[in-house]
Amino acid sequence: MEKYYFSYREIHEIIQQKAKEIISSGYMPDYLLAIGGGGYIPARILRTFIHRPIVTVSLSRYDDITGKTVSIPIKQQWIDKISIDLTDKKVLLVDEVDDCRTTLEYCVNELLKTYDMELSIFVLHNKLKEKHGKIPDAVKHMFIGKEIENKWINYPWDALDITAHELLSERNND
Amino acid sequence: MEKYYFSYREIHEIIQQKAKEIISSGYMPDYLLAIGGGGYIPARILRTFIHRPIVTVSLSRYDDITGKTVSIPIKQQWIDKISIDLTDKKVLLVDEVDDCRTTLEYCVNELLKTYDMELSIFVLHNKLKEKHGKIPDAVKHMFIGKEIENKWINYPWDALDITAHELLSERNND
Numbered sequence: 001m002e003k004y005y006f007s008y009r010e011i012h013e014i015i016q017q018k019a020k021e022i023i024s025s026g027y028m029p030d031y032l033l034a035i036g037g038g039g040y041i042p043a044r045i046l047r048t049f050i051h052r053p054i055v056t057v058s059l060s061r062y063d064d065i066t067g068k069t070v071s072i073p074i075k076q077q078w079i080d081k082i083s084i085d086l087t088d089k090k091v092l093l094v095d096e097v098d099d100c101r102t103t104l105e106y107c108v109n110e111l112l113k114t115y116d117m118e119l120s121i122f123v124l125h126n127k128l129k130e131k132h133g134k135i136p137d138a139v140k141h142m143f144i145g146k147e148i149e150n151k152w153i154n155y156p157w158d159a160l161d162i163t164a165h166e167l168l169s170e171r172n173n174d
Numbered sequence: 175m176e177k178y179y180f181s182y183r184e185i186h187e188i189i190q191q192k193a194k195e196i197i198s199s200g201y202m203p204d205y206l207l208a209i210g211g212g213g214y215i216p217a218r219i220l221r222t223f224i225h226r227p228i229v230t231v232s233l234s235r236y237d238d239i240t241g242k243t244v245s246i247p248i249k250q251q252w253i254d255k256i257s258i259d260l261t262d263k264k265v266l267l268v269d270e271v272d273d274c275r276t277t278l279e280y281c282v283n284e285l286l287k288t289y290d291m292e293l294s295i296f297v298l299h300n301k302l303k304e305k306h307g308k309i310p311d312a313v314k315h316m317f318i319g320k321e322i323e324n325k326w327i328n329y330p331w332d333a334l335d336i337t338a339h340e341l342l343s344e345r346n347n348d
Contacts, residue, residue, distance in 0.1 A: 008182035012336040036228055037221065040214040045331050047211065053238065053250050054210055056230045064227065076227050077258060084251060157219050162186040 003152040007169040011156070012045055014124060014145040019049030022122075022143055029092035029120065031055050035107055036077065038096035041157055042124045042145075046094060055084055057111075059103060073106050079114075086115045090140075093119060097153060098126040098144070105133030112138055125153065177326040181343040185330070186219055188298060188319040193223030196296075196317055203266035203294065205229050209281055210251065212270035215331055216298045216319075220268060229258055231285075233277060247280050253288075260289045264314075267293060271327060272300040272318070279307030286312055299327065 029052055034043035036058035043054050058076040061069055081087070093111075098104060108119060120141035129150035135142055159165035203226055208217035210232035217228050232250040235243055255261070267285075272278060282293060294315035303324040309316055333339035 008186075008330065009336055009340060012182075012330065012333065016334075016336060034214070036230065037218060040208070040218045040228070040230075041331075044211060044214045048332050048334065053234070054214070054232060055251050056210070056214075056232075058228060058230075060227070077229050077253070079251070080257070083254070083257060156182065156186065157215075158222050159186065160190075160222065162183055162190060166183060 003154055004148065005154045005165060005168040005172050006156060007166055008156045010169070011042070011124060015042060015045045016049060018122070018143060018145045019046055022050065027120070027141060028052075028090070030089040031086060031091045033057065033086075033091050033093045033111075035059060035093060035095040035103070038155075039094045042096055042122070043094040046092075046122065050092070052092075055079060055086075057107070059107060061103070073103055075110075078110075081114060086111075086117050088117060089115075090118045090120070091115075092143075093121045094123075095121075096124050096155065098123040098131075099129075101131035101133035101135065103133070104135060108136050108139060112136070177328055178322065179328045179339060179342040179346050180330060181340055182330045184343070185216070185298060189216060189219045190223060192296070192317060192319045193220055196224065201294070201315060202226075202264070204263040205260060205265045207231065207260075207265050207267045207285075209233060209267060209269045209277070212329075213268040216270055216296070217268040220266075220296065224266070226266075229253060229260075231281070233281060235277070247277055249284075252284075255288060260285075260291050262291060263289075264292045264294070265289075266317075267295045268297075269295075270298050270329065272297040272305075273303075275305035275307035275309065277307070278309060282310050282313060286310070 032043050032052050032054045034040050034056045036056050057078050059073040060076050063070050118140050122143040124145040125148050126144045127150050128147055206217050206226050206228045208214050208230045210230050231252050233247040234250050237244050292314050296317040298319040299322050300318045301324050302321055
């Protein structure tokens with residue numbers, strides 16, 4: 001198998017399971033902070049189990065005009081103390097995958113420039129591979145839904161044909 | 175059947191189908207604007223077909239402290255011209271369900287106070303029922319994924335047990 005095809009059900013189950021572990025550990029954030037685009041769906045599912053308001057920021061690795069990959073992520077939407085004050089709050093950052101770790105590192109560092117808060121991270125998947133970024137020491141908890149191999153991931157929300165995608169995801173599980 | 179149980183696959187299919195119709199009609203927004211909490215997942219799926227940046231706002235009908243329903247939605251996250259300038263843009267507002275229509279009316283009116291822009295709406299479901307709110311005349315297009323009866327909706331992202339939910343959604347479709 002060269003690529004992963006994950007179904008919505010598998011993803012929901014991973015979040016369902018991990019959320020229970022998080023709650024059992026005694027940790028409870030004040031806010032879920034989705035990193036868009038990848039974090040929107042995991043954060044919304046997570047809210048079913050960890051019932052806290054969702055706030056979002058959005059980063060892009062692509063320049064909309066040139067279509068090229070950029071070395072420093074572009075802030076498509078950001079937050080500041082005027083829009084929402086997260087000072088002294090426990091905030092759980094949510095994203096779909098920890099790949100090279102550079103987006104997470106960038107996002108954490110940028111948020112900590114604005115807010116003095118307790119930051120933790122939840123990622124649905126962590127790819128077991130060499131990381132180019134580092135999780136800053138200030139991060140309190142790093143919660144991982146599932147560790148996976150370093151393969152290309154097809155998430156269900158990116159499926160142009162969901163029926164075909166679900167068939168491929170069933171074959172993955174055989 | 176007293177309640178709907180929608181599966182992720184059904185929802186993805188509705189968005190997949192409707193997005194093709196929207197594109198065929200010649201309409202193309204500059205931004206997708208998700209109304210959180212309900213709009214995050216539909217907006218992220220829609221982006222697969224209508225590839226535009228997602229921006230979010232978030233409204234709550236519940237007071238976090240008292241837990242009571244409020245008559246005017248509370249802005250949990252909002253946008254302004256400093257954070258993102260949508261002036262003169264074509265913006266497609268995305269939400270899960272048009273129920274009483276009051277949230278949509280409120281959201282459109284609040285956005286139009288800030289921005290002079292072309293606003294359209296996409297809702298995954300529209301409940302066929304008496305509406306207490308009115309879609310402001312300024313709204314250019316109102317796209318509806320699927321018209322449904324006035325029953326309680328169980329969305330998959332709210333499932334405490336996704337396996338049980340999927341079984342109930344299959345029974346719905348028998």
